[in-house]
Amino acid sequence: LILRDAVHGLVTFERDEERLVVELLDCIEVQRLRHIRQLGVASMAFPGAEHSRFAHAIGAAYVMKKLIERLRTLHEELPYWQRLTSERAQDALAAALLHDLGHGPLSHLFEDAIDGSPHHEEWTRRILLDPQTSVHQTLAKRDPSMPERVARLVHGESDLPYLARSVSGLVDVDRCDYLLRDAHATGVRYGMFDLDWLLRSLRFADHPETGAELAIDGAKGLPAIEGFVLARLFMFQQVYLHKATRSAEWMIRTALARGVRGIAEGLRIPSGGVPTALRQAALGQDPELAAYLQLGDPELILAMKAWEGSSDAGLGDLCRRVRARVLHKTYELFGSLASHDGRRFALETARTIASANGFDPELAVGCDVAEVEAFDATDTPIQVVYQKGRPRVLHEVSFVLARLANQTLERVRLIVVPEIREQVVAALQDKNQ
Amino acid sequence: LILRDAVHGLVTFERDEERLVVELLDCIEVQRLRHIRQLGVASMAFPGAEHSRFAHAIGAAYVMKKLIERLRTLHEELPYWQRLTSERAQDALAAALLHDLGHGPLSHLFEDAIDGSPHHEEWTRRILLDPQTSVHQTLAKRDPSMPERVARLVHGESDLPYLARSVSGLVDVDRCDYLLRDAHATGVRYGMFDLDWLLRSLRFADHPETGAELAIDGAKGLPAIEGFVLARLFMFQQVYLHKATRSAEWMIRTALARGVRGIAEGLRIPSGGVPTALRQAALGQDPELAAYLQLGDPELILAMKAWEGSSDAGLGDLCRRVRARVLHKTYELFGSLASHDGRRFALETARTIASANGFDPELAVGCDVAEVEAFDATDTPIQVVYQKGRPRVLHEVSFVLARLANQTLERVRLIVVPEIREQVVAALQDKNQ
Amino acid sequence: LILRDAVHGLVTFERDEERLVVELLDCIEVQRLRHIRQLGVASMAFPGAEHSRFAHAIGAAYVMKKLIERLRTLHEELPYWQRLTSERAQDALAAALLHDLGHGPLSHLFEDAIDGSPHHEEWTRRILLDPQTSVHQTLAKRDPSMPERVARLVHGESDLPYLARSVSGLVDVDRCDYLLRDAHATGVRYGMFDLDWLLRSLRFADHPETGAELAIDGAKGLPAIEGFVLARLFMFQQVYLHKATRSAEWMIRTALARGVRGIAEGLRIPSGGVPTALRQAALGQDPELAAYLQLGDPELILAMKAWEGSSDAGLGDLCRRVRARVLHKTYELFGSLASHDGRRFALETARTIASANGFDPELAVGCDVAEVEAFDATDTPIQVVYQKGRPRVLHEVSFVLARLANQTLERVRLIVVPEIREQVVAALQDKNQ
Amino acid sequence: LILRDAVHGLVTFERDEERLVVELLDCIEVQRLRHIRQLGVASMAFPGAEHSRFAHAIGAAYVMKKLIERLRTLHEELPYWQRLTSERAQDALAAALLHDLGHGPLSHLFEDAIDGSPHHEEWTRRILLDPQTSVHQTLAKRDPSMPERVARLVHGESDLPYLARSVSGLVDVDRCDYLLRDAHATGVRYGMFDLDWLLRSLRFADHPETGAELAIDGAKGLPAIEGFVLARLFMFQQVYLHKATRSAEWMIRTALARGVRGIAEGLRIPSGGVPTALRQAALGQDPELAAYLQLGDPELILAMKAWEGSSDAGLGDLCRRVRARVLHKTYELFGSLASHDGRRFALETARTIASANGFDPELAVGCDVAEVEAFDATDTPIQVVYQKGRPRVLHEVSFVLARLANQTLERVRLIVVPEIREQVVAALQDKNQ
8 A cells, every 4th residue: 555645745554564554444444534533623723624533543553654663673672572573563553543443523522522421442442342343353354362452552551561652652653643644734833843853763771660661862862852742732732722622622512412411301303413322322321333433523513403403592503603613702711710719700700691691601601621731751751761871761851841841731711602702801801810 | 814724824814905804704605615625535545635625715815815915016017997906806805715615515526416407606606696695795795796796706707807817717826725735635745836936926918908917927937837737737647637536536426326316216215315405406406505505525425325225225335335435446548448439348348247247337337537638728828928028928938838738638447346347457458558 | 136045935125125135135245155154064963054144144134024024014003203114124124134244254163263353243343334345335325324223233223122123132033044044954843933923923012111122922922932932942952052063163163273373373384274364363463354354164164274284283183183074072071070160170081181192182172061041031021912911921921931931051061082082981971970 | 874964854874784874974085075065156046055065975875775775675576686785785875975976166167167177977986996095995995896886886887777777867866866955955846856756666677688677666656757857857947057057157167267278378376276186187187186186166266266366357357256246147049049050140249249348258258058858768768667568668658758758948048248238139139039
């Protein structure tokens, strides 16, 4: 397989070992990802953000291919039993390609909106392990234990910790691809980092308990990893936590929760408005896998369009606003208003205003707290290794990362229907410093 | 309005004159374009090609803004009555933004598949002129005659020929944006050209009958226009005429035609499979505008998914293949087999094989002829102007374009269901030289 | 004037006001900059870093042109007497183009190596004010007081503080161009920032004493300025403070100092080895302007080549090493060894080893201290302005910059001739933690 | 060795086989290339074109490394004796790195200006074969016959024709690097092509007489090779044949020829004006290798600066114009004036005018004929191979290249001192259609 990719240019899966990727791409469960946008509703703020999880899945598998190539040049450093056999390489390629397999429509919104709904990680696991799926059959054909191994790897479990970390860690193939891809699609230039240099900077470090771990080459690699961490931080600040993105997400999440409740309560909904999996979830059942796999963005978009005609006028109005991109406004809270008590006060104030203006407070007003850690240095900190001298931990040797380690960026915002924004601001601005 | 665009970087519409763009973007008919992919099913061949007509519409308006800026620096050359007044600039911006407004789902496939269906240009016109639409109201609020003027401009009609040409001509804002955007999304690097340089190279040339026409600056602009023409040719060769793209398009067009016939003939179709506009078209009625505006990619995708369960097994199978991306194979015809008679012979041969293998020939076999002219030098040839000396026509002075003028690239391909490809090739290959 | 630039693409100076740039480019003193590399000897570490101060001068003038365009869209905010008249715009364009006019060969090395030598800023001033230079005459032709005004502006002095700051400040046109240009030439990707977005983010802020100052738009501009500050920090870490760059700089500075002393002391030097300005400086005279203007990289390179045959064998050897790129090795000092006393100890240790191995310690061993402040928040901190609410200072509102404000990165390195590196490391490594 | 390259990003030579590249880079004859600009005086037209042959040499070696990697994935197709052994790979890497070793200052100008002077290819051969050079010693240390083998390979001779062709052929590593590098440095965007895709598109084709030859993969590679050929054509049209470049080249060539004649005739020239190799060449001697290796751009630039003070006033004036970038003007000839007789007539006319205005016609007027073949399809045409079916020749299957095969672009220009341009144009323009 040779294809053109917007981010990586020439992408090839031509070796024997990579044939598995080609076969998996033909599976219907992977093709389904064509209809789930990677960034959910971020395209409301960044019109270009319309790429799917399918393109990202290919990209992640390609980064894994390059990572494997890099790690194999360092193989002699490892004891024989820790090396990347062809079997392990195929597990890794499959895990990279399939890591998002269970995502529901509109990215994380679906699972967030429905109480008790299994998370996408759980759905990924079910798809991998269900003997009915093409993906399972393709894996099991090679080795009956492969679906289980891949499922564990997707969740960051493996007898090779460095492999687990490359699927799910500080510098994993998922992040490596999505940061570049989201930056490319949105036009945000600060999300770029130098992938080739980063991969070249990877080394192995001994770990007393777990064996070989991924580490960074101190002589050449610091700027590469610093660039990577900052790229992630920038993408959060600019895209993932963008006020319009967050507002649209809140609206859809709120509409979904209300719609699901309505379904449970027998709300009258026009035809096409209740996909099977949604009905099952609404009724507190665990959706069947086959039904869940029928859900993509188009299904959810059309369901919400149908809800515009439901007997819940507030829900209809909210869905209509989403479709017409009439987004709720955001009002950022600072200082004491951003504290736990302050938020509650602000939210109550806004709700009262909403009610006074004839809006359903549940649909018209919310409080959105978004946060991201710049760089997690606590858990298993990534090591930096040198030709001579002992390894160091990353935030010890990096000027920039030392200052960002374990620092959390938080954004607290009221979300209010546009009609009452002025009143809400007037009521709160004196306290908001 | 300030936004990030994947292609143009910083995009702003901040001047008074550009406020219209912001208002039009808020219209529901423009928001609808978010759900229609620019390249239809090309994402089957190029996973990144998932961008919508909405992003392209913004891009085209932005190119128009830059074009207007350029033309205004040359204004003094024009007689007063030909200059770009603010009114004309707003017409032009609106036309650029709205030129694709009437597109049906999956790009051109919808209108191609339904006999007698109005073309997207006609739908654009209807949307602009219908007093019920937000777009119409937004334009008419400025000036009751504006909707009509914009509709004419979209179709390349204006009392200023240079303005008409900038909306619909060899170098128009539509092409300027989509070539760059499609190249960016697909990762095809040859589709790039230098937009800034091209705009800077634009000049006015006198035309005895029509007045000022867009022309190219001979001293600086030849490589820019050559690069533009070649970029277009490359995009056709690589993307628009790609065998997988063409096969997927044929499959969907064929499924749509069959589905529409089935609707007319009372085929049993599961719920959700017959959107109103499709039913009206199938019954030979002119679809109502409101119904047509309900159609986007999600509606058509879900309709075809419903058809998988229809009582027409062949249709169901074809729709399932599309969804699973099990594409028909292509077999390119050369020499005498590519002639009119040759194609017919090849198609008959393939049909016979299809029937013998139990396939419905109508759904299993087709002949696809794709062609593109490298560069049209006949009609009103673009002029090249010099500081001294008479203007020349482009293909007279360009080494490369002289050799490509009026040359047509043609690709003739059989399209066959994968199961019979070997047999078809075996039957035809001796004749195919 | 229209030209292609590697960094900015299409660069034009076509307006009346910009004609001055074209005339200045034709001056012999500006053409001289073609033969002075922007990054001195950094090309020893980054082969691509071969661009000249001439290309940078054009780039800086172009950024100033775009800055002026931006500021003029905000003009109405200013009192009439603070606006950017055409005269002021021309001053600014000239200052941007000419800000490096007085640079000696090999960037800063020349002035650093010769005690008492005027700095390049002083030479710039002399060239601007000397009635014999083409640059002076070109400026004075417009207005006799223009050379003086431009000279003041180059040094960051103006009655318009925002204009002064745009020539010499945190975000000045010099930095804006050289960061991008150096990144482009070296291939270092982290030096990129979004210039268009940064310019768009500029605003005016009132300042009680000085009047209007450049500020940042809080709603849109934070990532742009953060990206800019981080790009600068990255370029220092990777390029300007790179160990090979610093070593080569130390070697040339040391050779120059030794050569100059030799000239003063009557060392025998082959023909071509003593350019006039160098002889004058060596003899403690203030070099004549005409002689200084004869000095470019080629003159200094050939002088040092001539020194290879001088009667000072150590000097000859050092110059030969530079030409053959046999660089001295670096050994970074940490912890207490990096302290003031530690450095002295390390240097003495290395000198003793050098002597014991028959090397001249002055030429074989040095200590290099490099430092850069991530972001200066003390002086006149740049303000961030909002549509509503009071302005804030940058490091108050930026998550990243708050953590980097006034932080200094320091690198302390021994520089030793390769032959003794092992011995030096052996002697010091126990103390170097 | 790991380094950053402006064009290729991360460049590594880390394998055993590549260690030779690192050793060769340390040779003084390779370091000399740092002081020879790749594009000679093209920086007079494109300020960014200041990169050296040293950076290009590294780039060419890196492309060769990637080419070798690609060819080795196809190795099984070849008979054992034609495969890329490590010895052959090292020959190829050395040839790629050293192919320009013998270049004189200012690119081709030096050898063109001096009658009977050996060409740079001959100098490359001498450097490789002379036992005194570091390069020779480095190669011979591995294998005494290696210098001779590399010298042959540089000239396109090898027992493996595909290897010879990769050093000197339609798609050789020299072109692959310089097209991208020159485009990157000049900012000309049309010089870009997709190197990764092109390398991936390379295949082997059987050749009845010579054995395996490089060929193109018909299924994937056509756009890559088309893009490459067009990139080259664009770079010629825009950069290499640019009027300012050609004018500056003519001026320097003319000055060099006059200076060399003057040296032979005993012209009085200030000190520093006659480098040894130049004196030897002027006196009709074959320059000694050691003297030739002392010549770089700085030496020639300073020699010409010295000539400004020679007793030949015309020569002095011409050199001064070059330094101040006061270029002669060009006047392109068309139609019959571009014919052989027409040129002679035009040149005579201009000479007469020059004399009448007091100029030395030899220095004030010239005729410059530049030509480039778009694509040479005659010699050993490159083949296009398919999975099935016979190979075709490239211009048979490429729509674009079929139309450009063996087509020659020619530019005929008078070059005249600016003072007489108007008169020359007035005298010729009626005939120039």
